Amino acid sequence: MHQADVIVLYNQEVAHSCYKMRFLSSEIAESAKPGQFIMIKAGGEFGPLLRRPLSIHRILASEGAVEILYKVVGTGTRLLSETKKGDFLNLLGPLGNGFKINTDLHAAVIVSGGIGVAPLLFLAEKISEKKIDLLILLGAKTKNDILAVSELENLGGEIKLATEDGSLGCRGLVSELLEKRLGPPGSPVSKIHCFTCGPRRMMARVAKLSKQYKIPCQVSLEAGMACGIGACLGCAVETKPREWENYFASQPHYQRVCKDGPVFDSDEVVW
Amino acid sequence: MKKHSNPTKERANLSVDIAGIKLKNPVMPASGTFGYGEEFGEYIDINKLGAIVVKGISLNPHSGNPPPRIVETAGGMLNAIGLENVGTEAFIKKKLPFLRKFSTPLIVNFFGKTPREYKEVAKKLSEQEEIAGLEMNISCPNVKEGGIAFGIDPKRTYKLVSQVRQVTTLPLLVKLSPNVTDIKAIALSAEEAGADGLSLINTITGMAIDLDTGKPKLHNITGGLSGPAIKPVALRMVWEVSRVVKVPLIGIGGISTARDALEFMVAGASAIQVGTAGFTNITIMPEIIEGMKDYLEVNGIIDIKRLVGSLKVPDNPKN
Numbered sequence: 001m002h003q004a005d006v007i008v009l010y011n012q013e014v015a016h017s018c019y020k021m022r023f024l025s026s027e028i029a030e031s032a033k034p035g036q037f038i039m040i041k042a043g044g045e046f047g048p049l050l051r052r053p054l055s056i057h058r059i060l061a062s063e064g065a066v067e068i069l070y071k072v073v074g075t076g077t078r079l080l081s082e083t084k085k086g087d088f089l090n091l092l093g094p095l096g097n098g099f100k101i102n103t104d105l106h107a108a109v110i111v112s113g114g115i116g117v118a119p120l121l122f123l124a125e126k127i128s129e130k131k132i133d134l135l136i137l138l139g140a141k142t143k144n145d146i147l148a149v150s151e152l153e154n155l156g157g158e159i160k161l162a163t164e165d166g167s168l169g170c171r172g173l174v175s176e177l178l179e180k181r182l183g184p185p186g187s188p189v190s191k192i193h194c195f196t197c198g199p200r201r202m203m204a205r206v207a208k209l210s211k212q213y214k215i216p217c218q219v220s221l222e223a224g225m226a227c228g229i230g231a232c233l234g235c236a237v238e239t240k241p242r243e244w245e246n247y248f249a250s251q252p253h254y255q256r257v258c259k260d261g262p263v264f265d266s267d268e269v270v271w
Numbered sequence: 272m273k274k275h276s277n278p279t280k281e282r283a284n285l286s287v288d289i290a291g292i293k294l295k296n297p298v299m300p301a302s303g304t305f306g307y308g309e310e311f312g313e314y315i316d317i318n319k320l321g322a323i324v325v326k327g328i329s330l331n332p333h334s335g336n337p338p339p340r341i342v343e344t345a346g347g348m349l350n351a352i353g354l355e356n357v358g359t360e361a362f363i364k365k366k367l368p369f370l371r372k373f374s375t376p377l378i379v380n381f382f383g384k385t386p387r388e389y390k391e392v393a394k395k396l397s398e399q400e401e402i403a404g405l406e407m408n409i410s411c412p413n414v415k416e417g418g419i420a421f422g423i424d425p426k427r428t429y430k431l432v433s434q435v436r437q438v439t440t441l442p443l444l445v446k447l448s449p450n451v452t453d454i455k456a457i458a459l460s461a462e463e464a465g466a467d468g469l470s471l472i473n474t475i476t477g478m479a480i481d482l483d484t485g486k487p488k489l490h491n492i493t494g495g496l497s498g499p500a501i502k503p504v505a506l507r508m509v510w511e512v513s514r515v516v517k518v519p520l521i522g523i524g525g526i527s528t529a530r531d532a533l534e535f536m537v538a539g540a541s542a543i544q545v546g547t548a549g550f551t552n553i554t555i556m557p558e559i560i561e562g563m564k565d566y567l568e569v570n571g572i573i574d575i576k577r578l579v580g581s582l583k584v585p586d587n588p589k590n
């Protein structure tokens with residue numbers, strides 16, 4: 001984990017208002033795990049006060065480079081989109097816990113919604129490296145919001161697409177693809193693990209399905225952040241108390257998305 | 272890059288004394304922005320700080336407010352954490368062992384829902400050898416029951432501080448709320464009641480609205496404003512209070528650079544705390560300490576204490 005100025009190698013629009021940026025950081029390239037994120041100071045000293053959290057999209061180990069994939073939604077991400085090759089950016093990372101890939105895992109399904117694919121490419125690469133059976137379900141509003149397909153295709157696994165307007169792949173929600181794939185409730189599902197990132201409602205549906213079919217599911221959550229390292233308690237998400245944490249008795253139980261997450265077991269989260 | 276204008280010269284003396292607590296330098300974290308030290312400890316050398324100040328502790332654990340708890344605003348941020356903390360017992364058992372490892376004095380911020388709770392926490396903390404001082408939060412604007420009633424009224428401030436004073440011999444700092452009509456009156460009450468020092472300011476109550484949804488941006492509706500946006504208000508309050516009390520002051524509010532920190536000292540603070548700025552730059556405190564040294568040396572000031580309260584105005588008796 002470190003804070004540093006890094007040099008931008010590449011920053012280009014890859015889909016409508018979505019950008020891919022590559023920067024040099026051998027420290028992050030060497031140590032990052034899928035699901036971890038970085039905090040970027042967008043716009044330097046003239047940008048917004050707080051850093052913005054962005055997932056690690058891909059690592060190019062041989063070049064010591066890191067890629068992020070982001071959608072312009074406000075001032076911070078707009079300023080980031082104006083960054084040019086050769087500019088410096090200050091960042092902090094890698095942060096958070098990342099996805100767990102169990103050693104006995106032999107089949108995985110990745111469910112992505114929209115820009116939620118950002119941390120999932122890195123994960124998909126790691127899973128493929130381990131020769132684990134991989135199914136990728138990619139969903140978005142329209143075909144213009146489907147991202148990173150060619151990179152995912154290169155991994156050689158099976159990919160299914162869904163768009164809400166039917167402009168690409170099946171018409172409907174990506175969670176429906178998952179449901180179809182899992183078959184009628186009660187049908188035998190062999191040891192498969194589910195990994196998901198996307199809009200909260202979509203993740204909630206995936207979490208519910210996983211519970212019905214009794215498959216472990218890891219979700220990558222979002223929250224507004226200030227410090228990104230667990231010090232300010234600003235990024236709380238409500239979770240179910242673990243048994244030994246009985247001291248909060250009648251109060252709700254919160255965890256920090258930045259430090260205890262951003263990846264949680266879907267069962268832990270109060271949806 | 273560090274710049275040393277005159278490397279052969281002896282470095283300026285940055286040490287200060289706050290209510291009997293000896294600090295290597297006047298720079299410490301602001302309560303609630305530094306957790307219990309563990310997180311920042313991965314990035315900075317805690318031994319370099321003037322003091323450690325931890326997240327406010329209460330008798331029983333609090334789980335805090337539902338999200339969203341923070342939102343950025345122009346030049347600052349609003350927070351409504353809701354005083355989430357592990358409680359006194361868990362603090363002593365689980366957090367103190369880490370904090371004990373450092374030579375840096377430990378100041379524990381605390382609060383209560385009732386005077387009795389304030390006293391109980393103060394008593395329990397005072398039994399811990401490794402605690403150098405207490406900082407009593409009488410001002411948190413976030414939790415309805417969390418102290419606002421004490422810190423906005425001179426009489427209730429006096430009563431509460433005197434009660435806590437009776438149960439502890441540790442240096443007692445009282446942290447003041449800026450959400451009052453006359454902060455001088457509250458400061459005087461706290462001093463009279465036995466406070467050994469005053470920390471100011473806590474956050475300024477504010478709110479933010481999402482026009483498109485018509486909803487408040489914080490679940491709690493209102494929150495405490497911190498960051499550069501509040502610095503002028505904080506400076507003014509430190510200056511006003513420094514003219515009426517004798518106890519040392521700790522200046523807090525939007526400090527982001529060594530110059531900001533020194534301005535607070537000129538206004539009358541003997542030490543300073545850094546909060547929100549640490550979210551943007553994790554190494555800000557060591558950088559501020561170095562920057563203060565550099566400034567003093569460049570300007571031929573050998574001891575930082577000479578700067579305290581030195582504001583050049585015609586009627587300043589300290590000039």
Ligand SMILES: Cc1cc2nc3c(=O)[nH]c(=O)nc-3n(C[C@H](O)[C@H](O)[C@H](O)COP(=O)(O)OP(=O)(O)OC[C@H]3O[C@@H](n4cnc5c(N)ncnc54)[C@H](O)[C@@H]3O)c2cc1C
Nearest residue numbers: 052053054055069070071074075076077118222223224262
């Ligand atoms: C762990 C994590 C990983 C993320 N990874 C990515 C990624 O890889 N690609 C990507 O495009 N986006 C990602 N996001 C969302 C991204 O951080 C926000 O879109 C971004 O902060 C918006 O900043 P802005 O200044 O453009 O927008 P503004 O709306 O101006 O931001 C204002 C404030 O709201 C907060 N905020 C805005 N949108 C969100 C949101 N959706 N969730 C939580 N807080 C928000 C910001 O942090 C900021 O403090 C991630 C978020 C988290 C928590």
Ligand SMILES: Cc1cc2nc3c(=O)[nH]c(=O)nc-3n(C[C@H](O)[C@H](O)[C@H](O)COP(=O)(O)O)c2cc1C
Nearest residue numbers: 301302303327350408472473497498524525546547
């Ligand atoms: C996220 C956050 C949590 C805080 N928690 C506490 C707290 O528990 N007790 C307290 O006395 N002040 C708390 N504060 C107030 C700070 O200690 C400080 O007074 C204030 O933020 C102004 O300083 P700054 O502008 O440098 O951040 C908190 C501030 C922030 C931003």
Ligand code: FES
Nearest residue numbers: 226228230233258
């Ligand atoms: S952002 Fe500060 S604790 Fe998570």
